[in-house]
Amino acid sequence: MAAWMVVSSRWLKPQVLKSLLDQHAWRGDEAVLDIGCGRGLVAIAAARRAPHGYVTGIDLWQEVDLAGNSPAAIHANAVAAGVADRLTVDTGDARALPYPDASFDVVASMTAIHNIPDAAGRTTAIAEAWRVTRPGGQILIYDIRHARAYAAQLKTLGAVDIRMSLPILLWGVLGWRFAATKPA
Numbered sequence: 001m002a003a004w005m006v007v008s009s010r011w012l013k014p015q016v017l018k019s020l021l022d023q024h025a026w027r028g029d030e031a032v033l034d035i036g037c038g039r040g041l042v043a044i045a046a047a048r049r050a051p052h053g054y055v056t057g058i059d060l061w062q063e064v065d066l067a068g069n070s071p072a073a074i075h076a077n078a079v080a081a082g083v084a085d086r087l088t089v090d091t092g093d094a095r096a097l098p099y100p101d102a103s104f105d106v107v108a109s110m111t112a113i114h115n116i117p118d119a120a121g122r123t124t125a126i127a128e129a130w131r132v133t134r135p136g137g138q139i140l141i142y143d144i145r146h147a148r149a150y151a152a153q154l155k156t157l158g159a160v161d162i163r164m165s166l167p168i169l170l171w172g173v174l175g176w177r178f179a180a181t182k183p184a
């Protein structure tokens, strides 16, 4: 089990991250939101793909979900990656995003929304992700257990071109990656 956890974190998770971000045709100037950004895996990779854009990470910094996560930790990682000039973080809840409607070209989230314990809370978080996505923008999600429910909800909200991966086994739990587009 320990070996599988190491393989998942060191090898498989970076593969999932790459395939998650590969779903978007990057122009390089996108405004990106990373929901549940933790120590910055998605946010930093997105900042590299948007050298003329801007990335915002938001997190509640729950130690129980990710040891050592904090604004200082992600900032240090962004500095080390050379993207600190275009990455900021906010403290906030995915269920009540502190941004106006249609703020972001890309809204991404990886292994975060499942941490909301109740289905109603996860539904609210997906509705919030949809609200802050600009028309023509894309939502990119990888999550364990509930990702297909998120995609189904986004379809009812009007998302198009929903592309769902085959099941992906990370840390011994099945997950799915998908992209969904908000019509322009």
Ligand SMILES: C[S@@+](CC[C@H](N)C(=O)[O-])C[C@H]1O[C@@H](n2cnc3c(N)ncnc32)[C@H](O)[C@@H]1O
Binding pocket: 035, 036, 037, 038, 039, 040, 041, 042, 058, 059, 060, 061, 062, 063, 065, 066, 069, 092, 093, 094, 095, 109, 110, 111, 112, 113, 115, 116
């Ligand atoms: C397993 S970590 C994943 C971090 C990062 N996305 C990654 O893939 O490395 C889950 C993150 O979601 C955050 N989180 C959990 N519930 C949240 C909520 N309701 N709103 C915002 N962030 C939340 C946790 O604090 C934690 O940093």
